[in-house]
Amino acid sequence: MADDWSRVEVEAAVSDYFDMLAMELRGEAFNKAEHNRNLQKLLNNRPKGSIERKHQNISAIFIALGYPYIDGYKPLGNYQRLLRDVMEERLNGTTSLDQAAAIAVEQPAESLPQISNILSILVDPPKREDDKSRLSDVPRLKPLLKRKKLSRSRSS
Numbered sequence: 001m002a003d004d005w006s007r008v009e010v011e012a013a014v015s016d017y018f019d020m021l022a023m024e025l026r027g028e029a030f031n032k033a034e035h036n037r038n039l040q041k042l043l044n045n046r047p048k049g050s051i052e053r054k055h056q057n058i059s060a061i062f063i064a065l066g067y068p069y070i071d072g073y074k075p076l077g078n079y080q081r082l083l084r085d086v087m088e089e090r091l092n093g094t095t096s097l098d099q100a101a102a103i104a105v106e107q108p109a110e111s112l113p114q115i116s117n118i119l120s121i122l123v124d125p126p127k128r129e130d131d132k133s134r135l136s137d138v139p140r141l142k143p144l145l146k147r148k149k150l151s152r153s154r155s156s
Contacts, residue, residue: 005054009043010086013051017058018090018097021070025100027107032072054083061087068101 005013016035023030036051043051056076059069061084069075091097115121 003044005046005080005082006044007082007086009046010054010080010083012039012042013054014058014083014086014090017055017070017073021062021068022097022100024070025068025097025104027104032070057083058087065091067091067097068104 016039020030020032020035036048039051040046040048046054052073053076055070055073057079059073060075060077060079062069063075065087
């Protein structure tokens with residue numbers, strides 16, 4: 001079993017997650033795998049999967065605190081208490097995430113395709129071809145192997 005994450009490691013993961021979330025909220029592209037590789041260099045031999053799970057834990061805490069989370073980091077509960085403490089400290093000390101979330105909420109929704117007449121896109125249902133045989137009409141195949149009947153011998 002791996003050691004618990006240190007405060008320095010947790011702060012690095014939280015900082016990285018906050019940066020990625022802010023970029024996502026602003027509509028900026030970023031590479032999660034690259035962020036993960038960069039974090040691996042800073043952390044104490046934490047593998048890729050461990051960092052991914054920590055980011056999923058951060059997503060779960062964001063949901064609990066009423067914030068959005070990064071698309072692709074499915075929330076994963078059962079997180080370290082230190083992780084929640086660091087996140088709460090970070091959220092209390094900054095407004096940049098609140099500002100990025102507020103701006104994202106104010107953005108207009110992506111435009112939906114306009115359909116002037118919904119009935120114009122309807123098509124007729126497929127027609128059954130009666131001349132084709134149906135599965136129930138196909139003769140059953142005989143089994144290749146015959147089973148031997150087992151007889152029970154009764155002793156009197």
